[in-house]
Amino acid sequence: MNRKEAVVGETQHKGMPEVGTSLLSGVSLPAAVVHEPALAHNLAWMQRFCEDHGARLAPHGKTTMCPELFQRQLAAGAWGITLATAPQCRAAFHHGVNRLLMANQLVGEANMAIVAELIEAGADFYCVVDSVANADQLARYFTARGLRLQVLIELGVPGGRCGCRDTDEVMALAERIDSEQALVLCGLEGYEGVVHGNDPERAVRAYAWQLVEAAQALDKDALIESPRPLITASGSAWYDMIAEVFREAHLGKQFVPVLRPGCYVVHDHGIYRQAQHDILGRRPELERGLKPALEVFAQVLSLPEPGLAIVGMGKRDIGHDQLPEPLRRYREGDERPGRTLSVAGWRVTKLMDQHAFVQLPHDEDEPEVGNGRVRVGDIVAFGASHPCLTFDKWRRVCRVDERLEVVEVMQTCF
Amino acid sequence: MNRKEAVVGETQHKGMPEVGTSLLSGVSLPAAVVHEPALAHNLAWMQRFCEDHGARLAPHGKTTMCPELFQRQLAAGAWGITLATAPQCRAAFHHGVNRLLMANQLVGEANMAIVAELIEAGADFYCVVDSVANADQLARYFTARGLRLQVLIELGVPGGRCGCRDTDEVMALAERIDSEQALVLCGLEGYEGVVHGNDPERAVRAYAWQLVEAAQALDKDALIESPRPLITASGSAWYDMIAEVFREAHLGKQFVPVLRPGCYVVHDHGIYRQAQHDILGRRPELERGLKPALEVFAQVLSLPEPGLAIVGMGKRDIGHDQLPEPLRRYREGDERPGRTLSVAGWRVTKLMDQHAFVQLPHDEDEPEVGNGRVRVGDIVAFGASHPCLTFDKWRRVCRVDERLEVVEVMQTCF
Numbered sequence: 094m095n096r097k098e099a100v101v102g103e104t105q106h107k108g109m110p111e112v113g114t115s116l117l118s119g120v121s122l123p124a125a126v127v128h129e130p131a132l133a134h135n136l137a138w139m140q141r142f143c144e145d146h147g148a149r150l151a152p153h154g155k156t157t158m159c160p161e162l163f164q165r166q167l168a169a170g171a172w173g174i175t176l177a178t179a180p181q182c183r184a185a186f187h188h189g190v191n192r193l194l195m196a197n198q199l200v201g202e203a204n205m206a207i208v209a210e211l212i213e214a215g216a217d218f219y220c221v222v223d224s225v226a227n228a229d230q231l232a233r234y235f236t237a238r239g240l241r242l243q244v245l246i247e248l249g250v251p252g253g254r255c256g257c258r259d260t261d262e263v264m265a266l267a268e269r270i271d272s273e274q275a276l277v278l279c280g281l282e283g284y285e286g287v288v289h290g291n292d293p294e295r296a297v298r299a300y301a302w303q304l305v306e307a308a309q310a311l312d313k314d315a316l317i318e319s320p321r322p323l324i325t326a327s328g329s330a331w332y333d334m335i336a337e338v339f340r341e342a343h344l345g346k347q348f349v350p351v352l353r354p355g356c357y358v359v360h361d362h363g364i365y366r367q368a369q370h371d372i373l374g375r376r377p378e379l380e381r382g383l384k385p386a387l388e389v390f391a392q393v394l395s396l397p398e399p400g401l402a403i404v405g406m407g408k409r410d411i412g413h414d415q416l417p418e419p420l421r422r423y424r425e426g427d428e429r430p431g432r433t434l435s436v437a438g439w440r441v442t443k444l445m446d447q448h449a450f451v452q453l454p455h456d457e458d459e460p461e462v463g464n465g466r467v468r469v470g471d472i473v474a475f476g477a478s479h480p481c482l483t484f485d486k487w488r489r490v491c492r493v494d495e496r497l498e499v500v501e502v503m504q505t506c507f
Numbered sequence: 508m509n510r511k512e513a514v515v516g517e518t519q520h521k522g523m524p525e526v527g528t529s530l531l532s533g534v535s536l537p538a539a540v541v542h543e544p545a546l547a548h549n550l551a552w553m554q555r556f557c558e559d560h561g562a563r564l565a566p567h568g569k570t571t572m573c574p575e576l577f578q579r580q581l582a583a584g585a586w587g588i589t590l591a592t593a594p595q596c597r598a599a600f601h602h603g604v605n606r607l608l609m610a611n612q613l614v615g616e617a618n619m620a621i622v623a624e625l626i627e628a629g630a631d632f633y634c635v636v637d638s639v640a641n642a643d644q645l646a647r648y649f650t651a652r653g654l655r656l657q658v659l660i661e662l663g664v665p666g667g668r669c670g671c672r673d674t675d676e677v678m679a680l681a682e683r684i685d686s687e688q689a690l691v692l693c694g695l696e697g698y699e700g701v702v703h704g705n706d707p708e709r710a711v712r713a714y715a716w717q718l719v720e721a722a723q724a725l726d727k728d729a730l731i732e733s734p735r736p737l738i739t740a741s742g743s744a745w746y747d748m749i750a751e752v753f754r755e756a757h758l759g760k761q762f763v764p765v766l767r768p769g770c771y772v773v774h775d776h777g778i779y780r781q782a783q784h785d786i787l788g789r790r791p792e793l794e795r796g797l798k799p800a801l802e803v804f805a806q807v808l809s810l811p812e813p814g815l816a817i818v819g820m821g822k823r824d825i826g827h828d829q830l831p832e833p834l835r836r837y838r839e840g841d842e843r844p845g846r847t848l849s850v851a852g853w854r855v856t857k858l859m860d861q862h863a864f865v866q867l868p869h870d871e872d873e874p875e876v877g878n879g880r881v882r883v884g885d886i887v888a889f890g891a892s893h894p895c896l897t898f899d900k901w902r903r904v905c906r907v908d909e910r911l912e913v914v915e916v917m918q919t920c921f
Contacts, residue, residue, distance in 0.1 A: 105597065105598040105601050105602070105920045106594065106598065106920055106921060107592065107594040107595075107921065108594075109594075110617075118616065118617075119616070119617050120617055121593060121594055121615065121617040121618050121621060122615055122617070122618070155860065155861065177860075177861045178521065178819070178861065179535060180520065180521040180522075180523075180535055181521075183519065184519040184520065187519050188519070197808070197819070197861065198808040198809055198819070198883075200806045200807070200808050200819060200883060200884050201535065201536055201806050201839060201884060201886075202532065202533070202839065202840070203524075203532075203533050203534055203535040203536070204535050204536070207535060223809050223811060224809060224810065224811075224883055226810075226882060226883040226884075227808075227809070227883050227884075230883070230884060249811055251812065252812075253811075254809075254811075254817055254859070254862060254864070255808060255809040255811055255817050255862075256809075256811060257811075258811060258812060392614045392615050393614070394611070394612040394614050394641075394669060395612055395637050395638060395641070395668075395669040395670075396638065396640075397637060397638075397663060397667075397668075397669055397670060397671075397672060398665065398666075398672060403668055403669050405592070405611070405612070405614060408896060409895075409896070409899050409921065425615060425616065426616075445668070446569065446591075446895050446896065447569065447591045447592065447611065448668060448669075450668070468640060469612075469614060469638055469640040469641050469644070470614050470615060470640075470641075470644060472615075481823075481860050482822060482823070482860065485823050485900070486899070486921075488902075488921070506519045506520055507520060507521065507823065507900075507902070
């Protein structure tokens with residue numbers, strides 16, 4: 094057999110099993126895994142949340158950059174997909190997403206050229222602007238291309254990230270945009286995830302009302318060219334507050350309210366689990382809530398000394414804003430396939446590039462049967478925080494059913 | 508123009524310009540950049556270091572997972588390429604690397620199957636073993652496949668990562684391997700990067716001597732089957748100490764000493780710059796040393812308030828063990844192309860997924876000309892630490908010449 098025959102096609106990356114394979118035998122680990130039941134639940138849950146609040150859903154696609162998940166989100170009723178960069182928009186459009194909300198500044202001629210091609214190809218594209226300097230750059234470029242660019246003004250907060258710092262700045266920028274034939278003002282954008290304060294709930298609510306007032310001021314001065322202007326905000330931690338304020342403000346007559354959570358689609362085992370806990374505390378009527386759907390499966394490589402397992406999974410395989418959490422364990426080639434073994438007391442203490450250090454409970458008397466004392470080769474499922482920084486470690490993600498059989502090998506487009 | 512025509516081929520990921528484009532116009536930023544002059548210097552420098560010390564070089568390929576760089580390393584004289592996982596070995600072999608040193612345990616039947624295919628296709632493959640349990644698993648699998656697997660025993664340290672904890676364990680494992688027809692013991696492996704102590708220099712030296720003694724004990728008891736056994740250790744921080752001890756021990760007669768630094772190929776602006784500084788302190792005769800070759804170029808998206816620039820580069824674009832360091836600035840469309848502008852006093856204070864927060868010096872009187880006060884769209888080159896976690900953020904990396912023209916778009920195989 095020659096080299097090409099041995100390693101054909103797309104087998105040059107990690108995480109590429111065949112459909113029908115079981116995660117517990119036949120899949121090269123580590124592998125990133127999305128559980129279909131939790132995924133389906135989350136897709137329906139967030140779509141319904143938005144509809145119940147009179148808002149449209151444009152899930153942030155940067156979380157997954159996974160076209161198969163974009164299609165699932167659109168099929169569930171999403172209005173469009175939000176993205177962070179021009180290449181991300183190009184990837185989504187290439188995979189059939191027509192309405193693209195780039196919740197970021199469009200800077201640099203090469204990035205403008207990417208967007209110009211998308212518009213020429215029929216994309217319904219929006220990006221955000223927060224400075225006269227950028228508006229002038231965009232107007233110059235798109236005028237030269239003979240195209241019109243749909244923009245939203247970004248309203249930020251002092252000490253925050255991008256965005257105009259107050260309504261006066263918003264109004265001044267709107268007038269500049271109004272004077273540029275190549276730019277079409279379509280509404281207002283914000284992101285409450287960078288709002289800080291001693292009382293974050295109050296600060297986010299105040300910011301949401303600021304967005305409403307700035308949008309109404311633009312509308313009043315007839316500075317918005319689009320007949321159905323957008324007002325959009327929200328990540329995955331405060332979408333309930335944003336939705337509530339937009340609903341209270343009865344914006345629905347003048348504006349299309351658009352929510353943009355991203356992480357909800359697979360949820361997580363860390364910061365978003367906590368955020369969801371807070372949301373359900375504020376809004377007990379939102380029963381059940383989201384379910385974590387994304388895990389990384391990896392194998393024990395070594396048990397070099399008592400109380401220590403080295404697992405074949407590292408910073409290149411899983412998000413590490415927080416250390417991953419061992420969830421369940423399986424035995425490769427178990428006589429009872431799929432049986433879960435205990436990880437009680439297991440704790441990740443350190444991640445290197447390709448290895449995790451797991452501290453085990455000192456339980457020398459643990460029986461070999463039943464609970465299943467750990468062995469080299471045992472398969473461990475880990476949860477992580479947050480999903481954006483797990484997805485981007487993988488070119489392929491396995492979607493699995495409740496029996497842990499691979500039903501789809503989904504690509505990512507980072 | 509239809510969708511397919513607009514976004515053809517491989518244009519669905521970031522960082523994919525055409526050869527001949529200048530980084531300062533026409534390349535969608537952010538982009539990862541390798542500077543050819545520093546790369547060429549590093550390739551030659553480390554090869555010469557190894558030859559001067561009577562050692563072979565098997566650069567750790569997991570750093571870059573870049574086949575074009577593997578070929579450069581082999582062309583410079585490398586003995587083989589080191590890798591961390593079975594899929595990484597498959598990718599390297601697929602791209603023409605025949606001698607593969609997997610400096611890690613081979614665990615799981617799916618990973619064993621990948622390696623079996625490589626051996627059948629003619630690869631000269633080695634992996635490491637540190638437990639009887641794993642040796643038994645490997646023997647069972649490779650016996651069933653009718654293949655023989657070349658292994659090295661790993662010697663670790665108490666409190667370290669994988670590896671036998673002392674020479675007794677090494678000898679016992681060697682005897683078990685000796686009893687398995689499917690396993691060919693080819694030498695000893697270690698990694699000094701996980702050795703700790705109050706005096707790390709002394710601890711690393713002591714560990715290197717432990718490796719020598721364990722290897723000699725294996726040789727004395729005739730437990731090594733290979734006629735030219737290997738002894739191998741070293742990452743990019745202590746290669747000088749390992750090389751020195753291997754040379755002092757006159758191992759060259761019995762063993763092939765193999766060094767495995769990875770990060771040297773592009774060096775860095777953080778932990779490895781410091782490590783190199785320490786090495787040159789220990790070994791002043793190693794003139795000049797390595798040069799940082801890897802940078803990420805990104806653009807200023809917004810200047811929302813005095814003293815703050817938001818740059819379009821985040822955790823998904825650059826390693827963040829330490830915060831990235833602004834190195835130089837350029838102006839897109841500058842009337843003097845390639846002129847560098849100051850980043851004196853610039854400091855990254857925070858990274859989000861897609862954004863960097865840069866604190867600027869409060870210098871309201873900075874002249875618009877000359878030093879070039881910052882503008883939206885300015886291009887900033889950032890250095891990072893460490894390279895492994897920058898390369899894995901990119902599917903394509905731009906190799907550029909001294910004029911910042913793209914001379915090659917190199918792929919990565921993560």
